Every structure is written in structure tokens, then in C-alpha cells.
Amino acid sequence: MMSGFGTIASVVEAIKKGAENFTTKPFEGRFDLVAAHGLEPWT
Numbered sequence: 001m002m003s004g005f006g007t008i009a010s011v012v013e014a015i016k017k018g019a020e021n022f023t024t025k026p027f028e029g030r031f032d033l034v035a036a037h038g039l040e041p042w043t
Contacts (some may be wrong), residue, residue, distance in 0.1 A: 006024030014022050020038040023031075 004025045006022070011022045021034055023034065
């Protein structure tokens with residue numbers, strides 16, 4: 001999940017609901033690698 005609002009409560013809620021990763025904007029790094037990692041179970 002990517003969000004412009006990165007509070008601890010929103011991170012905890014997203015992870016509890018099954019989010020693989022929680023990233024806030026602006027994203028610094030290789031988003032393609034984060035996305036690919038999240039898709040691994042379906043490839």
C-alpha cells in the first residue's frame with residue numbers, strides 16, 4: 001500500500017488487513033523492486 005498519510009495507526013491497520021508493505025510518499029528508492037516482491041506469490 002502507498003499512502004500520502006503515514007501515521008502509525010494507518011500502518012498497523014493496513015498490515016492487519018493484509019498489506020505486504022506500507023510506503024509513504026514521496027517514495028525514495030526502487031518502487032519496482034517493492035512491487036515485484038509483493039507480486040512474487042502470484043508469479
